[in-house]
Amino acid sequence: MGVGNFVIGVVGKPSAGKSSFLNSATDAVAKVGNYPFTTIKPNHGITYYQIDCPCKKYHKEEFCQPKYGKCVDGARFLPIEMLDVAGLVPGASEGEGLGNQFLDDLRGADVLIHVVDVSGTTDQNGKVTTGYDPINDIDWLHSEIHNWVYNNLKKKWVGIVRRHKALKCNAVETLTNQLCGYGTNAKLVGRFMDKLGLKEPLENWDDETLHKVVEAFLDERFPTIVALNKIDLPESGKNIEKICRKYGEERVVLTSALAECFLRKLDKQKFIKYYEGTEFFDLAEDQVDPSPEEKLKTLDDKTRNRLEKVQDMVLFRYGNTGVVECIRKAVKCLNVIPVFPVKNVNNFSSGRFGTKAVFSDCLLVPGGTTVREFARIIHPELDKYYQYAETIGNIRLGEDDLITYDNNIICIKTSQVIQKKNDDKKKDNNNNNDSNNSKDKNKNNDNE
Numbered sequence: 001m002g003v004g005n006f007v008i009g010v011v012g013k014p015s016a017g018k019s020s021f022l023n024s025a026t027d028a029v030a031k032v033g034n035y036p037f038t039t040i041k042p043n044h045g046i047t048y049y050q051i052d053c054p055c056k057k058y059h060k061e062e063f064c065q066p067k068y069g070k071c072v073d074g075a076r077f078l079p080i081e082m083l084d085v086a087g088l089v090p091g092a093s094e095g096e097g098l099g100n101q102f103l104d105d106l107r108g109a110d111v112l113i114h115v116v117d118v119s120g121t122t123d124q125n126g127k128v129t130t131g132y133d134p135i136n137d138i139d140w141l142h143s144e145i146h147n148w149v150y151n152n153l154k155k156k157w158v159g160i161v162r163r164h165k166a167l168k169c170n171a172v173e174t175l176t177n178q179l180c181g182y183g184t185n186a187k188l189v190g191r192f193m194d195k196l197g198l199k200e201p202l203e204n205w206d207d208e209t210l211h212k213v214v215e216a217f218l219d220e221r222f223p224t225i226v227a228l229n230k231i232d233l234p235e236s237g238k239n240i241e242k243i244c245r246k247y248g249e250e251r252v253v254l255t256s257a258l259a260e261c262f263l264r265k266l267d268k269q270k271f272i273k274y275y276e277g278t279e280f281f282d283l284a285e286d287q288v289d290p291s292p293e294e295k296l297k298t299l300d301d302k303t304r305n306r307l308e309k310v311q312d313m314v315l316f317r318y319g320n321t322g323v324v325e326c327i328r329k330a331v332k333c334l335n336v337i338p339v340f341p342v343k344n345v346n347n348f349s350s351g352r353f354g355t356k357a358v359f360s361d362c363l364l365v366p367g368g369t370t371v372r373e374f375a376r377i378i379h380p381e382l383d384k385y386y387q388y389a390e391t392i393g394n395i396r397l398g399e400d401d402l403i404t405y406d407n408n409i410i411c412i413k414t415s416q417v418i419q420k421k422n423d424d425k426k427k428d429n430n431n432n433n434d435s436n437n438s439k440d441k442n443k444n445n446d447n448e
């Protein structure tokens with residue numbers, strides 16, 4: 001089972017650094033350029049979200065064998081898809097620049113990272129300038145997405161109301177019907193309508209109310225983390241302060257995609273050992289008796305100078321490049337829980353013959369998922385032949401129990417053995433999931 005069900009969309013104006021961000025956080029090699037619209041088709045990559053693996057708590061590290069991602073000394077790296085949505089420009093919702101095509105690409109994303117060029121050295125269209133105020137970009141992107149959804153609804157509003165009345169629907173039903181194209185389900189619509197607490201019936205909504213509804217929808221459907229990028233440039237300092245004062249720090253992260261790309265590249269080429277998400281790295285001269293695989297190469301003077309600059313401008317100043325932090329915050333917005341389905345809750349085995357592998361599978365599910373829904377997410381046959389579920393200590397779980405961090409190691413018992421060929425089919429599906437194939441993406445969480 002893969003963990004490819006969630007997608008982080010990377011958005012922002014041209015030349016903000018979206019492709020650089022994707023390259024820095026994944027193994028993708030998207031084209032980067034200091035001119036607008038370098039990216040035309042969206043790029044994909046797989047990034048990793050780090051959690052504590054239960055193998056550490058239960059002292060099973062040596063048997064931990066994730067099918068997807070990896071586990072390093074109890075730190076579990078769960079694969080998540082990332083999508084680089086090419087340069088939106090002001091007026092995109094009206095068809096400007098590359099227009100609606102790119103707003104449409106957003107439909108595949110569950111959470112957004114808005115990459116902002118905080119240095120103010122590119123204007124709203126991504127052209128080189130000086131002294132541009134990046135605060136404009138944050139509000140602009142939000143209103144662009146807002147207008148896109150609002151205009152689509154508004155165009156059809158008279159017909160929507162007519163149908164709503166004729167079919168005697170409630171507001172949640174009508175909105176679910178209208179918003180399902182954005183990867184939305186009744187649960188999500190119910191949630192934001194509850195928060196909004198509107199009293200007027202849908203047929204009486206005026207434009208102002210419709211704007212409020214769209215706003216509440218976007219908050220729920222596209223939670224957004226703002227990456228203030230290019231912090232390595234000297235012009236960035238004063239803008240960072242101003243933006244953090246206005247937007248607070250909860251959803252804002254300071255990043256240097258360029259620095260992260262550089263550090264990861266040096267690590268890959270074995271010039272440094274870089275500890276991702278931290279300010280630390282080792283050089284050849286720091287190593288004592290390294291094994292041949294770990295032995296680092298000596299840096300030339302030019303690369304060493306550049307590394308020192310990255311240390312000065314980014315690592316010492318801000319603590320890290322911000323890229324890992326950004327992914328952590330984005331996934332946190334999704335309010336998901338990692339679940340470890342096992343064949344046996346006493347030894348945590350995944351039931352693969354001839355191996356002692358434990359915790360092989362891990363799936364991220366949306367908060368609010370019940371045990372029975374989880375069975376369905378893993379495989380339709382687990383749902384079909386479902387008998388009961390249990391967690392650590394052989395404690396039985398109710399079908400309607402919510403999955404939490406306290407019961408997220410789960411064994412589903414079935415009345416029939418699930419056929420091996422299904423396992424194989426499942427494996428194939430998930431291999432697809434894990435290999436940048438977003439077309440077949442099974443958005444269980446959204447479309448139930």
Ligand SMILES: Nc1nc2c(ncn2[C@@H]2O[C@H](COP(=O)(O)OP(=O)(O)OP(=O)(O)O)[C@@H](O)[C@H]2O)c(=O)[nH]1
Nearest residue numbers: 014015016017018019020033037038039087257258
């Ligand atoms: N100094 C600095 N430059 C950066 C950083 N991130 C990206 N850049 C530069 O900004 C320019 C644009 O980067 P891209 O990653 O191509 O930007 P993009 O947002 O994908 O642009 P489009 O594809 O045109 O929409 C390139 O010259 C990058 O090297 C950063 O953190 N610091």
Ligand SMILES: [Mg+2]
Nearest residue numbers: 018019038039
């Ligand atoms: Mg690009």
